[in-house]
Amino acid sequence: MVTLAEVARQAGVSPSTVSYVLSRKRSISDETRRKVEAAIESLGYHPHAGARALASNRSNILALMIPLRSDMYVPVIMEIAMAVTTEAREFGQDVLLLTKDEGTAGVRRIAGSCLADAMIVMDIELEDDRIPVLRETETPAVLIGLPADPAGLACVDLDFEATGSACVEHLAGLGHRDIALIGEGEGVYKRNTGFAARTLAGFQRAAAAHGVRAVHRSCEGTYESTAGVLSRILEERPSTTGFVVQNEAAIAPLLSLLRLSGRAVPEDTSVVAICPDQVALQSSPRLTSVSIPAEEMGRQAVRQVMAQLDRGAEPHVSQTTLIPPALTVRDSSAPGPIALG
Amino acid sequence: MVTLAEVARQAGVSPSTVSYVLSRKRSISDETRRKVEAAIESLGYHPHAGARALASNRSNILALMIPLRSDMYVPVIMEIAMAVTTEAREFGQDVLLLTKDEGTAGVRRIAGSCLADAMIVMDIELEDDRIPVLRETETPAVLIGLPADPAGLACVDLDFEATGSACVEHLAGLGHRDIALIGEGEGVYKRNTGFAARTLAGFQRAAAAHGVRAVHRSCEGTYESTAGVLSRILEERPSTTGFVVQNEAAIAPLLSLLRLSGRAVPEDTSVVAICPDQVALQSSPRLTSVSIPAEEMGRQAVRQVMAQLDRGAEPHVSQTTLIPPALTVRDSSAPGPIALG
DNA sequence: AGACTGTGTCGAAGCGCTTCGACGATTGGC
DNA sequence: GCCAATCGTCGAAGCGCTTCGACACAGTCT
Numbered sequence: 001m002v003t004l005a006e007v008a009r010q011a012g013v014s015p016s017t018v019s020y021v022l023s024r025k026r027s028i029s030d031e032t033r034r035k036v037e038a039a040i041e042s043l044g045y046h047p048h049a050g051a052r053a054l055a056s057n058r059s060n061i062l063a064l065m066i067p068l069r070s071d072m073y074v075p076v077i078m079e080i081a082m083a084v085t086t087e088a089r090e091f092g093q094d095v096l097l098l099t100k101d102e103g104t105a106g107v108r109r110i111a112g113s114c115l116a117d118a119m120i121v122m123d124i125e126l127e128d129d130r131i132p133v134l135r136e137t138e139t140p141a142v143l144i145g146l147p148a149d150p151a152g153l154a155c156v157d158l159d160f161e162a163t164g165s166a167c168v169e170h171l172a173g174l175g176h177r178d179i180a181l182i183g184e185g186e187g188v189y190k191r192n193t194g195f196a197a198r199t200l201a202g203f204q205r206a207a208a209a210h211g212v213r214a215v216h217r218s219c220e221g222t223y224e225s226t227a228g229v230l231s232r233i234l235e236e237r238p239s240t241t242g243f244v245v246q247n248e249a250a251i252a253p254l255l256s257l258l259r260l261s262g263r264a265v266p267e268d269t270s271v272v273a274i275c276p277d278q279v280a281l282q283s284s285p286r287l288t289s290v291s292i293p294a295e296e297m298g299r300q301a302v303r304q305v306m307a308q309l310d311r312g313a314e315p316h317v318s319q320t321t322l323i324p325p326a327l328t329v330r331d332s333s334a335p336g337p338i339a340l341g
Numbered sequence: 342m343v344t345l346a347e348v349a350r351q352a353g354v355s356p357s358t359v360s361y362v363l364s365r366k367r368s369i370s371d372e373t374r375r376k377v378e379a380a381i382e383s384l385g386y387h388p389h390a391g392a393r394a395l396a397s398n399r400s401n402i403l404a405l406m407i408p409l410r411s412d413m414y415v416p417v418i419m420e421i422a423m424a425v426t427t428e429a430r431e432f433g434q435d436v437l438l439l440t441k442d443e444g445t446a447g448v449r450r451i452a453g454s455c456l457a458d459a460m461i462v463m464d465i466e467l468e469d470d471r472i473p474v475l476r477e478t479e480t481p482a483v484l485i486g487l488p489a490d491p492a493g494l495a496c497v498d499l500d501f502e503a504t505g506s507a508c509v510e511h512l513a514g515l516g517h518r519d520i521a522l523i524g525e526g527e528g529v530y531k532r533n534t535g536f537a538a539r540t541l542a543g544f545q546r547a548a549a550a551h552g553v554r555a556v557h558r559s560c561e562g563t564y565e566s567t568a569g570v571l572s573r574i575l576e577e578r579p580s581t582t583g584f585v586v587q588n589e590a591a592i593a594p595l596l597s598l599l600r601l602s603g604r605a606v607p608e609d610t611s612v613v614a615i616c617p618d619q620v621a622l623q624s625s626p627r628l629t630s631v632s633i634p635a636e637e638m639g640r641q642a643v644r645q646v647m648a649q650l651d652r653g654a655e656p657h658v659s660q661t662t663l664i665p666p667a668l669t670v671r672d673s674s675a676p677g678p679i680a681l682g
Numbered sequence: 683a684g685a686c687t688g689t690g691t692c693g694a695a696g697c698g699c700t701t702c703g704a705c706g707a708t709t710g711g712c
Numbered sequence: 713g714c715c716a717a718t719c720g721t722c723g724a725a726g727c728g729c730t731t732c733g734a735c736a737c738a739g740t741c742t
Contacts, residue, residue: 003728014692019730029690046453050394051728054697059391068423075415082409085438094456095438097426112387114342115435344698355722360700370720392698395727
């Protein structure tokens with residue numbers, strides 16, 4: 001182990017000078033800086049992380065809590081994790097991986113041991129029990145997702161309400177007058193993250209604003225469940241020509257069911273999905289979709305958390321960052337009844 | 342921040358006694374232990390990670406280096422990462438997430454700063470440049486994958502050679518006399534991890550042993566490339582009735598191409614895949630497959646690395662753990678020409 | 683010229699923990 | 713009942729770093 005003291009000796013300066021060269025917290029003459037940097041280079045010095053954390057009360061570590069097993073599409077989680085890790089390095093931070101199943105005890109452990117300077121928490125539930133602990137321990141934190149009460153905490157998420165609206169607006173703009181939202185399973189609306197409910201709200205608001213008739217059905221995602229949902233919709237509203245799908249698992253079944261029922265996509269029926277680009281591109285036809293901005297969310301989360309750390313004890317301005325949806329038009333949506341006259 | 346000293350005061354003992362209660366490195370009377378534990382509990386004490394790392398020269402952190410973006414199936418990487426994290430917690434360790442793109446500099450940084458006690462390195466290339474650095478820095482490490490020269494390093498991987506053999510044996514046992522291996526793209530055989538080459542070796546060895554005619558073609562995984570490979574195989578060896586596929590991307594194309602060419606699976610042609618269970622189960626028909634034992638690999642890697650840490654300076658017995666393949670028979674393989682008489 | 687203000691550097695204290703040696707208090711052997 | 717061994721506890725010395733106050737020196741202003 002090469003220590004700061006050895007660097008100092010080699011450079012012919014005192015240890016504190018080396019420290020100041022590294023931290024830039026005091027001015028250092030060019031000559032001294034050069035000597036010190038040369039010594040660091042030649043010895044291959046790296047500051048001891050533990051010693052640094054102890055003395056400075058900063059570990060330069062961000063804890064990232066992710067779901068252990070998830071209903072969410074795994075590659076999205078992975079992409080967020082990678083974006084967080086990459087962006088964290090830009091700030092000289094490392095990332096500690098925690099699993100959600102450590103729960104509140106995990107949060108307490110990290111906060112109590114000063115293992116990490118801050119936390120980024122994924123898979124946020126509406127009434128997430130980690131949130132009160134985060135508040136109580138005063139851990140700088142960013143949530144990826146939006147809880148019922150985000151007061152005092154920074155959040156980053158896709159603007160699902162705008163997403164719901166955007167899908168409706170796209171379809172309405174194409175002349176569809178009857179549209180349906182095929183959503184997540186029942187449970188997701190109650191229990192979980194609230195994103196589903198927010199999408200629905202945006203969907204309904206935009207439908208009302210554009211004078212479009214809209215129905216919403218939750219769907220378990222299996223082939224059978226999707227078939228049931230679809231046939232019910234078509235029975236009640238045979239004139240339905242536009243579908244918005246927010247359910248990874250239901251996408252493939254929906255497409256093949258539409259085909260089976262003789263409704264060509266996009267000629268007879270338009271489909272807009274809310275899903276990762278990868279899924280939209282793999283489908284046939286390639287889907288018009290609002291993508292899940294995984295990388296953007298990861299980056300934003302890190303930036304927010306670093307901003308919190310930098311501003312230190314200053315007033316806790318917790319902002320919620322809702323990333324505006326980006327709807328990409330592909331091959332699954334086309335003009336509907338009105339436009340066609 | 343509650344410190345060990347405060348716990349000591351509250352319990353009416355000296356700080357060192359509290360430390361020994363925690364570390365169990367010296368015997369402590371039951372009464373003292375109880376008092377100390379009560380104090381810890383009531384104060385919600387967690388040892389300061391940095392201070393502990395500094396004093397004990399152990400960070401209780403494992404660094405996990407994973408590919409940033411990968412050709413590999415992302416959920417497999419995720420599953421390994423989750424298994425590593427979960428298993429690490431069993432040993433009281435946390436996991437630091439690094440990306441492969443930090444390369445040798447990343448390894449040096451972690452080793453030099455004592456940020457982690459050991460490394461688990463994924464996505465190992467045959468001549469991986471991180472390996473010499475791992476040796477040179479004497480970082481305890483486990484590789485997930487098998488490099489050309491694993492000397493002095495512990496490795497964990499699926500036994501791909503046995504996997505290749507197992508697939509052949511399954512097909513041969515069903516009476517198939519002409520079989521083909523549809524493998525990864527050209528590049529993978531040269532550049533990369535060597536698993537493809539090992540599978541091929543096992544495939545060929547078993548074919549020879551069982552007197553089965555075997556061909557191997559690499560495949561880029563696109564629909565077109567798969568079509569080309571398949572038609573070439575069927576042209577040269579029209580009697581081919583068994584396929585082994587080691588290429589995520591080629592599975593779906595292969596199945597639909599076989600269907601198009603009028604070869605029913607499994608009635609006319611048997612297919613065995615080497616892929617995650619999830620993929621095998623999603624396909625239609627559900628595929629007979631050798632799964633990628635992601636969780637097992639993650640767990641094993643942690644156990645190995647902890648064993649290295651525990652045995653400390655003792656002779657460096659680096660063992661390579663090859664996980665035996667498990668072939669699960671599903672709906673894509675059935676008796677071939679011989680068995681049918 | 684003297685008082686003052688910056689600059690650049692140093693010495694020392696201390697962050698919270700582990701661990702070594704020391705030291706009473708028991709205990710056991712004879 | 714004495715000596716040695718053992719047990720349970722303590723005090724103190726660091727681990728490698730940051731950071732505060734001090735200080736020497738040079739330049740600026742009356």
